[in-house]
Amino acid sequence: MFKCAYSKIVLSVVAASLLTSAAEAREFDRSHKLIAGGKTANADDASLSTTDPDKFMTFYYSSIKKADKLDKLLPFYTRAQLDDMDKMKKEGGTEDGIDMDGLMLEMLKSEQPTAVKILSANRAADRVEYKLEPANLPPDKLALKEKGNFTMTGELVLVKEDGKWKVYKDYWQSHTKDDSGEFSSSFGINPDRKKEREAQEAKEPPSFDSQLRDRFFKEWTSASGKGSVSVAFRLGENGEIAESYFMSKEAGQEKSVEAIKDIVHKVTDLPSLPDDFKSKPYAWMCFSWSEKGARAISGPYFDDEFPDWVSEQRGDSVK
Incomplete structure (x- = not known):
């Protein structure tokens, strides 16, 4: 039976640096309590300016699913991430008939969760590192999980930029075993992995x-x-x-x-x-x-x- 790592997702016009390629849940209270989603983000929405990183995280995940335009999600990300998105859009513009904003939004909506369950949180004044897992899974994944054949964990890192919380890292890994074999996948925003990969590719x-x-x-x-x-x-x-x-x-x-x-x-x-x-x-x-x-x-x-x-x-x- 195959035991394999989900290799780099290759997109025709989208660099894997932004979304390398989902889950659903969120718990808080230091030991776990489910929190549901909120409203769609606007640049001037008070929720984007909250000083509570947990509330910002909840608002972020719920907004992804409800967004009808990529522009509504841009205020969540760091300047460096926005630069990467802009670069991808320019590269994608060289191919006819591809809506880069729509493509990036589709990728976010299809992979990212609407709510998450906090397993742990390392908190500092200007940085919070979360370990997450899904709370609500699709029926097929839930059935596999109940048999011990599906796991998914995520890492979310929030940082302060100009006094406001921004998403620096939102990266998920999963392992699935079904009748096709065993598969490990990873997806999301991971600037650290991007740098490691670029350094590795330069050497080997x-x-x-x-x-x-x-x-x-x-x-x-x-x-x-x-x-x-x-x-x-x-x-x-x-x-x-x-x-x-x-x-x-x-x-x-x-x-x-x-x-x-x-x-x-x-x-x-x-x-x-x-x-x-x-x-x-x-x-x-x-x-x-x-x-x-x-x-x-x-x-x-x-x-x-x-x-x-x-x-x-x-x-x-x-x-």
């Missing part, structure tokens, strides 16, 4: 899985509508795709499956398998995209056998 060449992901993404130039397609393949020693399978759990995705299949089959110049990958030449990836123009590839994740869904597709007896 791209990893083998990053090279494969980047090569497939280079071939994948467009997508329509919304969808998700899983791909499993076996790599030969020289980097050739010796065997491949495709599927989507979503209804009506037949054309999308064929489109992703064409993309994968066009890639014939993958690097050769490194020695430490030769014992696990089976790879799994997921292509996903949204109506706003965001495209992402998770994986590839490597193992010594295909995932169970391939055996089911082939009609084999599942191990």
